[in-house]
Amino acid sequence: MDTLLEINNLSVTVMTGGRELAAVRNVSLDVAPGEVLAIVGESGSGKSLTALSVLGLLSKGVARISEGEIIFDGDDLAKARPHVLDRHRGRDIGMIFQEPLSALNPVLKIGDQIIEGMVVRNEVSRTEARKRALAALTDVRVSDPERRLDQYPHELSGGMRQRVMIALALISSPRLLIADEPTTALDVTIQAQVLEVLKDLQRRRGLSMILITHDLGIVADMADRIAVMYAGEIVETGTVDDILSAPKHPYTIGLLSCLPEFSPPGRRLVVMQGSIPALDERIDGCRFKSRCPRYQPGPCDAPIPLIDLAPGHQCRCIRPFRSQLAKVHHA
Amino acid sequence: MLINQLGYRIAVSLPVLLGVILLGFVLMVMVPSDPAAILAGEAATPEILARIRSELGVDRPVIEQFWRYMVRLLHGDFGRSLLNGVSVVDEVTRTVGPTLELLLATLVIAIPLGIGLGVLATAWRGGAIDRAIMAFAVVGMSMPVFMTGLLLINIVGVQLGALPVQGRGGPIYTVQGLRHLILPALTLSMVLIGPIARMTRTSMLEVANKDFVRTARSKGIGERRVLVGHVLRNALIPTVNLIGLQAGYLLGGIVIAETIFAWPGLGRLAVTAITSNDTPMAQGTILFLALSFVVINILVDLITGLLDPRARGV
Numbered sequence: 312m313d314t315l316l317e318i319n320n321l322s323v324t325v326m327t328g329g330r331e332l333a334a335v336r337n338v339s340l341d342v343a344p345g346e347v348l349a350i351v352g353e354s355g356s357g358k359s360l361t362a363l364s365v366l367g368l369l370s371k372g373v374a375r376i377s378e379g380e381i382i383f384d385g386d387d388l389a390k391a392r393p394h395v396l397d398r399h400r401g402r403d404i405g406m407i408f409q410e411p412l413s414a415l416n417p418v419l420k421i422g423d424q425i426i427e428g429m430v431v432r433n434e435v436s437r438t439e440a441r442k443r444a445l446a447a448l449t450d451v452r453v454s455d456p457e458r459r460l461d462q463y464p465h466e467l468s469g470g471m472r473q474r475v476m477i478a479l480a481l482i483s484s485p486r487l488l489i490a491d492e493p494t495t496a497l498d499v500t501i502q503a504q505v506l507e508v509l510k511d512l513q514r515r516r517g518l519s520m521i522l523i524t525h526d527l528g529i530v531a532d533m534a535d536r537i538a539v540m541y542a543g544e545i546v547e548t549g550t551v552d553d554i555l556s557a558p559k560h561p562y563t564i565g566l567l568s569c570l571p572e573f574s575p576p577g578r579r580l581v582v583m584q585g586s587i588p589a590l591d592e593r594i595d596g597c598r599f600k601s602r603c604p605r606y607q608p609g610p611c612d613a614p615i616p617l618i619d620l621a622p623g624h625q626c627r628c629i630r631p632f633r634s635q636l637a638k639v640h641h642a
Numbered sequence: 643m644l645i646n647q648l649g650y651r652i653a654v655s656l657p658v659l660l661g662v663i664l665l666g667f668v669l670m671v672m673v674p675s676d677p678a679a680i681l682a683g684e685a686a687t688p689e690i691l692a693r694i695r696s697e698l699g700v701d702r703p704v705i706e707q708f709w710r711y712m713v714r715l716l717h718g719d720f721g722r723s724l725l726n727g728v729s730v731v732d733e734v735t736r737t738v739g740p741t742l743e744l745l746l747a748t749l750v751i752a753i754p755l756g757i758g759l760g761v762l763a764t765a766w767r768g769g770a771i772d773r774a775i776m777a778f779a780v781v782g783m784s785m786p787v788f789m790t791g792l793l794l795i796n797i798v799g800v801q802l803g804a805l806p807v808q809g810r811g812g813p814i815y816t817v818q819g820l821r822h823l824i825l826p827a828l829t830l831s832m833v834l835i836g837p838i839a840r841m842t843r844t845s846m847l848e849v850a851n852k853d854f855v856r857t858a859r860s861k862g863i864g865e866r867r868v869l870v871g872h873v874l875r876n877a878l879i880p881t882v883n884l885i886g887l888q889a890g891y892l893l894g895g896i897v898i899a900e901t902i903f904a905w906p907g908l909g910r911l912a913v914t915a916i917t918s919n920d921t922p923m924a925q926g927t928i929l930f931l932a933l934s935f936v937v938i939n940i941l942v943d944l945i946t947g948l949l950d951p952r953a954r955g956v
Binding site: 366368370393394396397398399400401402405406408410413414415416417418419427428431432463465476479480 | 851852853854856857858859860861862863864865867871872875876879949950951952
């Protein structure tokens with residue numbers, strides 16, 4: 312199987328209080344053409360840092376790639392110089408961010424923001440670019456697209472702005488789209504609409520996509536494969552079926568149990584105890600052990616590799632679950 | 643929409659002007675000098691003085707004097723100089739041109755230079771260039787106008803003999819005019835460059851952390867375009883507002899710079915009028931200087947509206 316993007320042993324450190332702490336640890340991922348990979352995890356699991364690393368968008372002086380490579384089209388984006396990154400940004404890889412309210416420049420017109428990359432790269436003339444922007448806005452189902460082009464972000468609702476972001480990210484027909492929590496900041500009804508737009512575009516264009524989310528509910532619908540991250544590490548990875556029907560890692564199971572779909576009607580929803588460890592907390596062995604119901608002193612305190620359970624299904628646990636998780640169908 | 647906004651700004655400026663008129667009037671009334679004595683000269687008899695006072699109306703109650711003053715202002719009558727009988731309006735119109743020249747030249751030097759230095763400091767933040775620029779900004783802000791002026795006169799004018807240091811050389815579009823304009827304009831610019839550079843740097847660093855800058859960077863448009871087209875474009879909004887706030891210092895500076903460089907402008911006219919107790923002339927010039935302050939701030943509001951779509955429509 313050929314790959315479009317390959318992340319090998321990526322480690323990212325962040326600066327806090329004058330100390331450099333590991334926030335992403337030896338993450339390896341790959342995305343095939345046309346494939347949707349979901350990275351799932353709580354806040355602080357390192358999933359956004361991983362995504363930002365791909366386009367070299369980590370905040371200078373705050374976070375940096377300390378190790379590893381990110382191979383795209385023969386370039387190692389982890390060590391690439393700015394002009395190499397700029398060659399891929401927007402044109403080969405587009406990105407959507409979490410906060411539609413603040414991700415658009417407040418003083419520039421929507422249309423100008425959408426076409427800026429194309430115009431700077433001299434892909435097309437301004438008139439042609441405007442035509443494409445109009446088509447792109449229509450594609451993401453923005454109402455009254457002609458008028459929107461000359462409006463400013465503050466004149467649009469959150470859902471509209473996120474659609475604009477999608478149009479912006481896809482205007483130059485990139486092969487890979489990175490969507491960093493694209494719907495987290497939106498109302499539930501708007502969430503569904505925006506996801507629908509994303510899914511539709513992804514399928515129609517055969518787009519590869521990295522979907523970052525903490526919401527397992529939206530993953531089932533869109534993703535082909537899932538990587539579950541916890542405290543900077545990938546703890547389980549596999550196909551959507553692997554992860555959602557036969558999860559093996561206690562953390563994945565914990566996450567799934569919190570979903571209404573997996574708890575019997577009339578019963579309280581399960582809540583996972585504890586919280587993600589602090590970055591500066593020293594942990595030997597399994598990073599999930601303090602919250603793990605299956606923790607066993609000794610074996611769990613030694614470093615645990617990702618273990619192959621089946622082709623394509625890996626789990627960072629020496630005591631993985633065996634049984635299937637029963638999905639409850641609510642009437 | 644622009645017309646509405648302009649009308650609104652002018653309307654809210656009227657109380658400011660009224661306050662200035664009142665203040666100018668009160669100050670000149672409180673000064674313990676007798677305009678009649680100035681007019682009549684040394685040899686005046688008490689009878690002559692009394693007659694002049696009653697002609698000027700300065701023997702009336704202060705409230706009545708103010709009322710008469712306001713009525714005359716509304717008729718466009720700003721009075722005549724006590725010293726030489728020239729009409730205040732004529733003197734102001736004669737001197738306002740050179741002052742506007744000086745003001746314009748100052749802004750033309752200070753705004754690009756201040757913003758440019760701010761951008762450079764931001765681009766090399768933490769480095770030697772940044773520190774040098776910020777040190778220069780602090781020195782420039784801390785130096786009083788008269789000191790900068792005298793330093794420039796001494797070094798550039800006297801020791802290097804490079805530029806003229808006294809008076810106006812002609813209209814702004816002539817070589818002589820420009821040569822005479824450089825030093826006073828440079829002196830005044832120092833009032834603005836430091837604050838503008840610092841504000842540009844501060845707000846650029848703040849904007850640089852915004853999410854939309856990351857979006858801009860994700861488009862692959864190059865770091866320079868991100869910095870100028872997105873970061874600076876937003877950082878200009880507070881900078882322009884700062885220029886409006888600094889307008890007061892600028893006008894104070896104009897008065898001093900014009901005096902040092904013998905620039906035949908409104909500021910020097912005001913100083914001469916105040917020091918010689920020429921009440922009508924002093925009130926008139928103060929009013930016009932205040933008016934220019936108001937005009938500058940209206941312009942700043944309009945430019946802010948152009949820069950920031952969120953600030954449009956009052």
